[in-house]
Structure formats: structure tokens, C-alpha cells
Amino acid sequence: MIIAIDGPAASGKGTLARRLAESLNLAYLDTGSLYRATGVATIRAGGDPALEADAVKAAKALDLAKFTPADLRSEEAGIAASKVAFIPAVRAALLDFQRNFARSKASGKAGAVLDGRDIGTVVCPDADFKIFIEADLETRVRRRVKELRETGENIIEARVRADMQARDARDQDRTVAPLKLADDAFRLDTSALTADEAFAQARAYIDSKVPKAKR
DSSP: OOEEEOOTTTSSHHHHHHHHHHHTEEEEHHHHHHHHHHHHHHTTTOOOTTTTHHHHHHTTTOOGGGHHHHHSSSSHHHHHHHHHHHOHHHHHHHHHHEEEEEEEOOOSSEEEEEESSIIIIOOOOOOOOEEEEOOOOHHHHHHHHHHHHHHTOOOOOOHHHHHHHHHHHHHHOOSSSOOOOOOTTTEEEEEOOOHHHHHHHHHHHHHHHHHHHOO
């Protein structure tokens, strides 16, 4: 079983993907972490995440073991990620990693769930289930501000909103693998939903498509 979950920043796709992975015994990959790590690695090397040569070099040499969760959840990492993800050569460098993860048979796992921006349209267009998560901008800003403040960052809400709007524009307007709804995706707006409610709706959608004998 392969589940592809796409959506903009702070829409709730990561939380949902992790819960689905746990409940269905699936391997989980946050593909955004690959782009965040590439962006941070580029900065650490003294490069510019917006420059193709710098970003591609970091992507090809990427080693996720060199980063802590805190390294990848910072505001700086998120901004850098949206810049490197805009570069076609970076996306190409990371595409095989994502596809191999989805298709590999992890020991004891029944499949994989991946979340990102282009999983259902580019990385795994043949996924068994595609879920597109969305939420209004103000809801996403509140979620991200809360998340960052809980890590101890001194965050200005107006700046988070401006950065998120810029990231949304980059994600939707890039020529290669833009963020968009797959034709056969289940659309889930989490603006007014709790994490439990979003999970319940996603799980109900999956269960309605899977024969009981295979659950």
C-alpha cells in the first residue's frame, strides 16, 4: 500500500501522515525533510539555497544523519527548503530517493506513506491513495507560530504570514512539480478540524476503498 499526502505548509499533512503510518503499519517519509536538509546543508556550506549550483551540490551529497529534528524544523530551514525545491535539478536529485523509499519493502511494514507537495502528482502518481490536505492561510499561520514558539524561537506572526505567502507562491508557481490537486485525490480541508477529526476522515476514506480482509 502506498499513500501519497500533499498540501501546503502547516496544513496538517505531517501529523496526519504519521498517524496513518502508525495505524496501518506503514513506513513513513516526510519528504519535506529532504528539502529542508538540502537547504540547511547549502547554508552550512556557505552557499545560497536559491543558487542552483550550491543547492544541487548539497542535494547530491545529502546525509540526513547529519541533522537533528530541531535543525529541520526551524523557520530558516523552512524558507531555505522552499527555495531549493524551486530548482528542477534539486528535485531530480531527490526524486529517486523518494521513489525507492515508497517502493521498498521495509521489514514488517505493509507499505509506505509519504507527505510533501508533489507526491500524488509526480513522485508516486500510481499511489493507491492520494489525499490533498488544505487549510486557510490564517489557520496555517497560527499553527506554524505555535509550533515555532514551542521550540523556543522568538517569532513575529506578521513575518511568518509573509514567509508562508511567499512559500505558497513558490510552491504553486514553479514550472516543475508545482503543488496542485491530483485529479483522483481525496480533498480534505482541516481549517476547522482537530487532528483527531482529520485522521478519522482520512481513515474512513481509506477504509471505504480497502476490502476488510486486507485491512
